[in-house]
Amino acid sequence: MAKVKYRYNPETLSYDRVTTTTGERMTKWGIMFVASIVISVIYYVIYSHIYDTPKEHSLTGKLATLKFNYQMLSQELDHVDQALSDIQKRDDNIYRTVLESGPIPASKRQAGFGGVNRYESLEGYVNSDLMIDVTKHSDKILKQLYIQSLSYDELIVKVKNKEQMAICRPAIQPVSNKELKYAASGYGWRMHPIWGVLKFHEGLDFAAPVGADIYATGDGKVIQTGYSGGYGKMVLIDHGFGYQTLYAHMNSIGVLEGSEVKRGQVIGTVGNTGDSTGPHLHYEVHKNGQHVNPIDYFHNELSPEEYVRLSEQSQKNDIFEKW
Ligand SMILES: [Zn+2]
Known part of the structure; x- marks a missing residue:
């Protein structure tokens, strides 16, 4: 029910009923409506200056979470960096040292990315500094991992090569x-018993019966066979990695020039050809074109005792070759 309003009339000393036209009421409501909107806007402006809107509040929370995540990531990268550093030290001090490669210089391991600014796209954000730091750190680790992988490839x-060299x-x-009568005439200087002159014996002589098998002492390629002056019938094998072996005074040759041989393969038999005074094998080992003592190259089958025995026998200096 609509309220009925009265107004006191001091002239008549009575209450007059107030009557309001529809137009007046519309105007009043219109003013109130506009006023309420204006007040609402003012409230909103003041509130939004003091407090975040729910959306802003949510975004602020997300931003804080993102910043925290970046900080955690940065810490994880520190751990990865430490682990990588340990791997690099092991690589330089153990693997590369054992394999005679030498350490990788720090300047190469720590080299960064040059040229254009790779982080331009990360600039201009709230957390730009943090994002750029983390990305730089990640890039640095990736670069070091790449260098490390190259080291492992090498x-x-x-x-x-070492495996192949061992073969x-x-x-x-x-x-x-079983065939060996004894090893005589060691490697090195020796005095000829009849002529009384010193000469360097460039190999090791194995006294054995004519026809005893001669074995290739390592895998390789036969690069020379046939009769060669004082050596008589001989075989020269190239083993690669700077190694060659020479077998002389042979009775028969069982391999062809150019053929591949395996360690332990029979390449011919012991004989007495060339400047030889009795059946024996004259055996030489060459390393990078230089004669070396063959006794140091019997690692696969000599025990320390056998090494000493062979070494002593080879010092007997029984002469099997005419000079
Ligand atoms: Zn000899």
């Missing part, structure tokens, strides 16, 4: 102990 090749390197006795 070492894998070295290991494979090819002269490492056994060229005549079986």
Whole structure:
């Protein structure tokens, strides 16, 4: 029910009923409506200056979380960096040292990315500094991992070469102990018993019966066969990695020039050809074109005691070759 309003009339000393037209009421409501909107806007402006809107509040929370995540990521990268540093030290001090590669210079390991600014796209944000720091750190680790992987690639090749070298390197006795009468005439200077002159004996002589098998002492390729002056019938094998072995005074040759041989393969038999005074094998090992003592290349089959025995026997200096 609509309220009925009265107004006191001092002239008549009575209450007159107030009547309001529809137009007046519309105007009044209109003013109130506009006023309420204006007040609302004022409230909103003041409130939003003092407090975040729910959306802003949510975004602020997300931003804080993001910043925290970046900080955690930065800490994790520090741990990765430490682990990588340990791997680099092991690589330089153990693997590369054992494989005779030498350490990688720090300047190469720590080299950064040059040229254009890679982080331009990260500039202009609230957390730009943090984002750029973390990205730089991550890039640095990636670069170091790349250098490390190159080092491992290099070492894998070295290991494979070492394996191949172990197969090819002269490492056994060229005549079986069963056939061996004794090893005579060691490597080195010796005095000729009849002529009384010093001469360097460039190999090791194995006294064995004519026809006893001679074995290739490492994998390789036969690069020379046939009769060669004082050596008589001989075989020269190239083992790669700077190693060659020479077998002389042979009775028969069982391999062709250019053929590949395996360690332990029979390449011919003991004989007495060339400047030889009795059946024996004259065996030489060459390293980078230089004669070396063959006794140091029997690692695969000599025990320390056998090494001493062979070494002593070879000092007897029984002369098997005419000079
Ligand atoms: Zn000899």
